[in-house]
Amino acid sequence: MRKQAYFTSDLSQKEFPLAERIHAAIINPKILALIQNEHADFDTTKFLALSELNDYRQKYIAESLRTEVGAISALEQKVLDTVSDSGIISKVTEEELSGSDNFAQRLADRVARFGGSWTFILSFMGVLLLWIIANALLLHNKGFDPYPFILLNLFLSCLAALQAPVIMMSQNRQEVKDRDRAKKDYIVNLKAEVEIRGLHEKLDHLLIHQQQHLLEIQQMQIDLLQDILTRIEKKPH
Structure with a gap:
């Protein structure tokens, strides 16, 4: 079984798996400056672990939000938490939106929808x-509500008086839901922006590692060619 390789981080002097090694040269300059504020001897020739870089990414995002907004709200803090634990924030927001209505609110929505x-x-x-027809024609205007249908007018007035507040109640609740959805959209968009930034840095990391690997292969090929040329020169004619 192949033994896993480790390296020592120049930032914390702790050992991490070699697959998590990040070269400081590919780190975002602003994040690198934040690291150097705490570790002055850390330069572009050093290495650190991916988990350590993620911690400083979170610190940088928090500092940026404090600078732009003045304080981190609960929404931004939720985004930062999901960045650190790699959670899916859209699932959380959908769970918060669903299941929060009581019976009276659901009844008001159904009445407004039917109305x-x-x-x-x-x-x-x-x-x-x-x-x-029943009161005017069939009962010859001698029924329980003859013309001008006073009882019918009373029913219509009561219906209008009850229906209007129910519809307004449903509209107010819909406005609250719309505001909540707008907040959730903001959270998801902010999380997406943070993840895209991290994805760009990971792609840069992969490209540099790939380039280093290609350079190593090229150097091996040059060494092989040099060895072949040396043997050809030493071979008697």
Whole structure:
């Protein structure tokens, strides 16, 4: 079984897996300056671990937010936490949006949804026509609500008085939901920006490692060619 290789970080003098080694030359200059504020002897020739770099990335993001906003809000802190633990923030925000409504709020939404549908309009028109036909024509205006249909007017007034507050309640709740969704979108966008920055740095890291590997292969090929040329020169003609 192949033994895992380790290296010693020039930043903390601790051992880390060799796969996490990051050359300081590929670090973002602003993050490198932040590291050098705490470790003055750390320069572009040194190495550190990826986990250590992530810690300083989080510190840099926090400092940037403090500089631009003046203080870190709960939203920005949530983003920083998900950056550090590699969590999926969109899943968290969806869980917060769902399951927060009580029975009265769900009932208000259903009433408002039904009151603004063609089903309600057609049903309401049908009830009105049946009411008028039953009292004016079938009962010859001697029914329980003869013309001018005072009882019907009372029902309509009560319905309007109850329906309007329910619709306003549903609209207010929808505004609250829209504000919450806007906050969630901001959180997700901020997290995406941070992750994209980190992805760029990782790509730079991979490219430099690949270039170093190619240079090593090229040097080996040059050594082989040099050895072949030396043997050819030494070979008697």
